[in-house]
Amino acid sequence: MTPPRSTAPESRTLHDPVRRSWSQDGGPRPLRVTVWRPAGAGPHPAVLLSHGTGGSAGSLAWLAETLQGAGFLVAAVDHHGNTSLEDYLVEGFVFGWERPRDLSLLLDHVLAVEDVDAGQVGATGFSLGGYTVMALLGARVDPATVRAVLDGTLPAPAVPEFPDLVGTLRRGYDDERLAEIVADGAGSMADPRVRAGFVIAPALGLLVSPGSLGLVDAPVELRWGDADVICPPEENALVYLGGSPGASGRSVGRDVGHYDFLADAEDPGGVRRAVAADAVDFFRRTLAAPGATLAEEL
Secondary structure, eight states, rough: OOOOOOOEEEEEEEEEEEEEOOTTTTOOOEOOOOOOOOOSSSEEHHHHHHHHBBGGGGGGHHHHHHHHHHTOOOEEOTTSSSBBTTTHHHHHOOOOOOOHHHHHHHHHHHHHHHHHHEEEEEEETTHHHHHHHHHHHOOOOOOHHHHHHHHHHSOOOOTTTTTTTHHHHHHHOOOOHHHHHHHTTOOOOOOOTTTOOOOOOOOOOOGGGGHHHHTTTEEEEEEOOOSSSSGGGGTHHHHHHHHHEEEEEEEEOOOOGGGSTTTHHHHHOGGGHHHHHHHHHHHHSSSSTTTOOOHHHO
C-alpha cells in the first residue's frame, strides 16, 4: 500500500480584533496564515514559522516542506506591513515586536482547529523571523537602544527593502507616541507554549537586551553564513548564541550569505537542504514527549 502523502499547503486570512491594521482602512490586523499538514493521523508536533524582513512564508517553503515531510505540522504568518504579499508599511519594518504576537495568535488558532499536540510546539524563523522566535522564547528589545536608533543617536540597521526607514517613521509619529509604542514593545512577548527554537541568520541582535537573553533557557539552535553582510553574525547570531544559556549553533559556510537561505536563490553546496535536515533533527530531539523520541513517535 502506498503511504499517504502530505497535503499541499493551505492559506487563509485571520484577523486580530485587538490590534489594528496599519493600512488606511484601520480595520483589525490581518494575519495571512499558511499551514502545511503532514500525512497520517495526529496529534502532530507543530512548528511555527516566521519569514524574514519584507518576505513571505513561501520564501521558506524549502524548510516548511522538509518539516512537513518529517511529520510536523507547520504554520506560518505573512507579517502585516512586512511581507511582499502586500504594500510595505514602515510600522511593519520598525515595530518588529508585533511579529511574536502574530505567532502567539497563530498558535491559538492552530491549537483550536488543527490536530496537534499542545505539548510539542516549536518555532523557526529566518532573519527578522529569527528575532521573532527568540522573542517568543523570552528575548526583549532594549527600549533605550531602540529610542537611540529612532532619535538618530545610534545608526539604524540597514534595511535594503526600506532605505529611508527612520525618516519615514518620524514623519508619521511624534516623540510622545513613539515612546509609548517602544515602551509597549519592550515588554515580554514570551509564549511558554513554545518549547524550542531553530533560528536562521537572525536580525536585531544589537537591539535586544542582554539581560533578557540570559533568561532564554529553552533549547535554541542557530545557523548562519559567515558571508552575511545583511545580518553580520558578530552583531546578530553570535550575540544570541553567546547570550542565551540554552543556545548552540554553527556557521554553515564562510561563503554563505544572507539571501542564500531564500527559496528564490540557488542552494550553494546544498546549504538549505542541510539546514532543513538539521531543523528536523533538532525538533525531533527537543519536542519529544517524556520517555520517547519523536523519531519513534513518527
